[in-house]
Amino acid sequence: MRKMIIDLSDGLHKAVRHIAVLAVCLMFFTVMIQIVARYVFSAPPVWTEDVARYAMVWTGLLGATLSFKTRADAVLMESVFPPRPHLLGHLAEAIQSAAVLTFVLPVVYFCFMGLKGGFAKGYLARQSGLTADTLGIPMVWISVSVPLSMIIILLHLAARWAGDSPRGAPPSQLD
Amino acid sequence: MFYVPLVFIVLLITGTAFAYLMGAVSIVTFIATDKAQFLSVLPQRIFAQLDVFAFMAMPMFILTAEIMSRAGATRSLIDFAMSLVGRFKGGLGHVNILTSVFFAGISGSAVADSAALSRTFVPEMTARGYTPYYAGAITAASSMIGPIIPPSIIMIIYGGLTGTSVAALFIAGVVPGLLLAASLMALNAGIAVAQDHPGGKSETLPRFLPSLINAAPALCLPVIILGSLVFGLATPTEGSAIAVLFALMAGQFYKGLDWRMIFDAVEATAKMTGTIFIILAAISVLGYLAGQLGWSQALAGWVDSFGLTGTKYLFFLMAVFLVAGMFMDTPVALTLLIPLFAPQALEQGISPIHLGIVLCFNLCVGLITPPLGKCLVVVAALTNLNYWRLAYTALPFIAVQVLVLLALVYWPSLSLALPRLFGFSVN
Amino acid sequence: EVKIALDGKPDMEQSGSYNWAFAFGNALKAGGMETREMPAGSVGNEAEKFDQVSTGLLEVSLSDVRSIAQVDPFIYGVRLPYIFDDAAHMDRAVAAGNVFERLNNSLAAQDVRVAALVPIGPSSGIITTTQAVRNPADMSSLRMRALDDAQIAMYQAWGSSGTIVPWGEVPAGLQTGVIDGYLNSPFVPVMFGQTDFVRHFSDAGVIIPMRAVLMSKAWYDGLTDAERATVDAAVVAADAANREWLAKASESGLTALEEKSVTVQRLTAEERAVFREASKAVYESDLMPSADVKIWTDLSDANR
Ligand code: NA
Ligand code: NA
Numbered sequence: 001m002r003k004m005i006i007d008l009s010d011g012l013h014k015a016v017r018h019i020a021v022l023a024v025c026l027m028f029f030t031v032m033i034q035i036v037a038r039y040v041f042s043a044p045p046v047w048t049e050d051v052a053r054y055a056m057v058w059t060g061l062l063g064a065t066l067s068f069k070t071r072a073d074a075v076l077m078e079s080v081f082p083p084r085p086h087l088l089g090h091l092a093e094a095i096q097s098a099a100v101l102t103f104v105l106p107v108v109y110f111c112f113m114g115l116k117g118g119f120a121k122g123y124l125a126r127q128s129g130l131t132a133d134t135l136g137i138p139m140v141w142i143s144v145s146v147p148l149s150m151i152i153i154l155l156h157l158a159a160r161w162a163g164d165s166p167r168g169a170p171p172s173q174l175d
Numbered sequence: 176m177f178y179v180p181l182v183f184i185v186l187l188i189t190g191t192a193f194a195y196l197m198g199a200v201s202i203v204t205f206i207a208t209d210k211a212q213f214l215s216v217l218p219q220r221i222f223a224q225l226d227v228f229a230f231m232a233m234p235m236f237i238l239t240a241e242i243m244s245r246a247g248a249t250r251s252l253i254d255f256a257m258s259l260v261g262r263f264k265g266g267l268g269h270v271n272i273l274t275s276v277f278f279a280g281i282s283g284s285a286v287a288d289s290a291a292l293s294r295t296f297v298p299e300m301t302a303r304g305y306t307p308y309y310a311g312a313i314t315a316a317s318s319m320i321g322p323i324i325p326p327s328i329i330m331i332i333y334g335g336l337t338g339t340s341v342a343a344l345f346i347a348g349v350v351p352g353l354l355l356a357a358s359l360m361a362l363n364a365g366i367a368v369a370q371d372h373p374g375g376k377s378e379t380l381p382r383f384l385p386s387l388i389n390a391a392p393a394l395c396l397p398v399i400i401l402g403s404l405v406f407g408l409a410t411p412t413e414g415s416a417i418a419v420l421f422a423l424m425a426g427q428f429y430k431g432l433d434w435r436m437i438f439d440a441v442e443a444t445a446k447m448t449g450t451i452f453i454i455l456a457a458i459s460v461l462g463y464l465a466g467q468l469g470w471s472q473a474l475a476g477w478v479d480s481f482g483l484t485g486t487k488y489l490f491f492l493m494a495v496f497l498v499a500g501m502f503m504d505t506p507v508a509l510t511l512l513i514p515l516f517a518p519q520a521l522e523q524g525i526s527p528i529h530l531g532i533v534l535c536f537n538l539c540v541g542l543i544t545p546p547l548g549k550c551l552v553v554v555a556a557l558t559n560l561n562y563w564r565l566a567y568t569a570l571p572f573i574a575v576q577v578l579v580l581l582a583l584v585y586w587p588s589l590s591l592a593l594p595r596l597f598g599f600s601v602n
Numbered sequence: 603e604v605k606i607a608l609d610g611k612p613d614m615e616q617s618g619s620y621n622w623a624f625a626f627g628n629a630l631k632a633g634g635m636e637t638r639e640m641p642a643g644s645v646g647n648e649a650e651k652f653d654q655v656s657t658g659l660l661e662v663s664l665s666d667v668r669s670i671a672q673v674d675p676f677i678y679g680v681r682l683p684y685i686f687d688d689a690a691h692m693d694r695a696v697a698a699g700n701v702f703e704r705l706n707n708s709l710a711a712q713d714v715r716v717a718a719l720v721p722i723g724p725s726s727g728i729i730t731t732t733q734a735v736r737n738p739a740d741m742s743s744l745r746m747r748a749l750d751d752a753q754i755a756m757y758q759a760w761g762s763s764g765t766i767v768p769w770g771e772v773p774a775g776l777q778t779g780v781i782d783g784y785l786n787s788p789f790v791p792v793m794f795g796q797t798d799f800v801r802h803f804s805d806a807g808v809i810i811p812m813r814a815v816l817m818s819k820a821w822y823d824g825l826t827d828a829e830r831a832t833v834d835a836a837v838v839a840a841d842a843a844n845r846e847w848l849a850k851a852s853e854s855g856l857t858a859l860e861e862k863s864v865t866v867q868r869l870t871a872e873e874r875a876v877f878r879e880a881s882k883a884v885y886e887s888d889l890m891p892s893a894d895v896k897i898w899t900d901l902s903d904a905n906r
Pocket of ligand 1: 279283
């Protein structure tokens with residue numbers, strides 16, 4: 001069971017790495033198309049900006065799962081407790097996980113369920129009634145990135161408890 | 176309500192990642208204030224706050240820097256800086272600073288600058304008779320030029336959060352960045368005389384022309400980015416895509432790129448974007464909470480009650496951000512504080528571009544101030560120096576940076592003259 | 603508590619939508635209902651406002667008409683160039699065509715209803731940096747800022763050209779010459795401090811810039827009969843207050859520009875007709891089915 005969860009988490013991680021790379025490439029190529037269309041054909045198509053922006057949202061949300069899996073997320077303060085297997089280390093990890101669940105579970109829940117009207121009034125159901133402006137496709141194909149990434153994060157969290165400990169990744173350098 | 180701060184403290188001391196800490200605390204606050212029904216907006220809120228035009232430039236500039244550093248462009252910049260200022264007293268200190276100016280043009284991150292340059296400069300400077308602590312301190316201090324001179328990740332975040340033109344912010348950062356470099360060089364020159372640092376005609380220097388040619392692709396990048404913005408040829412997003420394309424070509428010029436390197440660079444980009452996006456997602460929840468509970472108006476009233484207006488308010492903000500920068504990562508502090516404090520500043524007629532420059536500059540000072548000076552941490556870790564002694568050695572540089580910051584606050588035109596000149600509306 | 607999400611600054615002087623919201627809120631209060639103005643941005647952007655009205659977390663929102671268009675593009679009829687001569691013409695056409703009823707049928711699936719269409723300012727004119735414009739030919743050498751493909755097509759139909767520029771880049775674009783002008787309400791150059799480089803305003807009356815007042819259907823349907831009557835009466839009162847403000851603003855908008863030494867071209871009905879004829883070529887686009895365009899043009903003609 002433990003191995004199954006870790007394998008699932010690893011497999012998903014590998015797939016997401018590739019999809020995220022594709023999303024970055026899609027973003028790059030659409031912006032290039034926009035530039036070429038503007039200067040070579042002097043006719044900027046409107047859809048390029050939307051496609052690029054949606055690719056960015058996919059990149060960022062899938063990237064958030066990569067960041068979570070490799071423990072590259074920014075912390076305000078290192079834990080004051082000794083690391084696992086010390087009992088306090090387990091406690092600290094449990095509290096961290098509780099924070100992840102507190103943030104992620106309501107988001108996932110309300111993707112599928114509405115305040116009133118249950119499943120039919122959840123976020124995804126509401127979005128399926130809307131059309132992306134310039135693309136003419138239902139918004140739900142873009143907004144589904146939110147629950148998808150959050151569910152993947154939950155899976156990676158489960159894998160953590162099943163004993164998954166990826167190699168220490170270099171921290172991100174954004175500042 | 177009383178247990179909300181308790182939750183915050185518990186999550187803080189257990190080392191919970193900032194995004195999940197902030198997200199969880201916000202959600203607990205929704206429940207504590209009987210607004211749990213508003214949790215149903217979360218998915219839409221998160222999506223809408225990430226789906227922002229201005230953020231698009233961020234992944235591409237991260238990618239540009241990833242490609243350029245993987246291709247080994249850094250060495251050419253060091254050589255070129257060496258050929259320009261290596262001959263002066265305290266020469267390697269000047270070279271260190273000037274390299275950061277050049278590096279700033281290909282990277283939007285100070286920590287990346289510290290990481291890339293400390294392993295080269297600290298041993299080299301130590302070998303020529305500088306103390307390793309001075310070498311480390313000047314490396315960390317000068318890395319702050321990175322996010323001030325465009326491109327800049329934190330200015331993109333600021334632009335996205337406040338709806339300010341990223342192009343104008345980029346152009347506005349040029350003069351402050353150069354001013355900072357000049358001030359640091361002046362300090363280095365003074366210390367070089369006082370402590371009799373090496374340098375002078377005896378140094379063997381790389382020849383000017385070959386090193387210029389070698390550095391040219393990396394030097395061209397900021398020129399292309401800025402040029403396209405200044406002449407309105409491209410939006411920052413388009414400029415960032417051109418930068419990626421150019422970095423791919425420059426990469427061939429340097430070590431050469433293979434598919435593996437490009438894949439790694441792109442993957443690292445996606446992950447870094449994810450790190451900031453999950454923070455933005457959590458902050459969007461906090462921002463919504465602040466809107467529902469009227470925090471921004473309450474804060475405005477509180478600030479009004481002290482009669483803080485205009486430059487006075489700006490100085491007050493500087494104090495808040497300086498302290499925040501000492502304890503938090505720059506993007507973290509930025510995303511957390513901007514939604515709370517920026518609206519009043521803008522309400523009072525402070526230019527959003529001026530505000531962006533001084534706030535970003537301010538938070539960057541925090542990168543070399545203890546207790547959490549991230550650039551100091553990186554330099555100390557990579558060169559096996561003692562963190563606190565390094566921080567102590569950096570004190571004069573911190574002082575100069577604060578002086579430059581005060582000048583930027585006091586004279587808005589240092590930031591605004593250039594964007595005005597190129598036709599950007601600054602208010 | 604009735605939360606009213608505003609779309610901009612609470613400015614009685616220059617904002618038509620705030621005049622509406624203010625009158626609406628006052629009428630509700632007079633009818634014994636509690637109200638709360640939510641400052642622009644405090645409940646999120648357009649997509650978020652729509653979503654919160656849809657879930658019933660927000661009762662009333664001054665929203666972009668695009669919010670409706672993502673459910674029913676029929677609303678884009680109000681943005682066809684020269685479809686209405688003025689707000690009164692629009693009101694007559696909208697009433698005659700039962701437009702609200704039709705839109706509310708489509709919006710019902712999202713638990714949203716539209717209660718009013720609110721002009722936010724005088725009709726859009728042509729704002730330019732170099733060339734004063736009195737007829738389409740004056741624009742032949744100009745490159746205009748466009749919002750979307752439809753606007754590019756309109757400029758082309760006028761014999762001019764357009765390029766899509768985001769709003770944030772407009773001031774820089776005007777000064778660097780990337781664009782020579784754009785279309786907007788006369789208040790806009792003054793409000794955004796562009797009068798240093800904007801030289802001309804042509805009172806061409808191209809479209810009426812407006813917001814749609816969206817209401818949570820669940821909230822509205824859940825009101826008692828007396829409360830619903832109060833809300834309906836408040837909408838009527840707010841519409842009246844807005845149109846009264848608009849009548850004054852139509853002239854004060856132009857004089858405000860002249861005070862900032864922007865020359866104003868006041869076009870005659872004949873001169874506007876030239877623009878109107880040229881614009882008809884672009885009514886057919888992929889924004890809206892032709893059948894819908896026909897409904898709008900018929901409504902417009904029958905109620906002129
Ligand atoms: Na930079
Ligand atoms: Na340096």
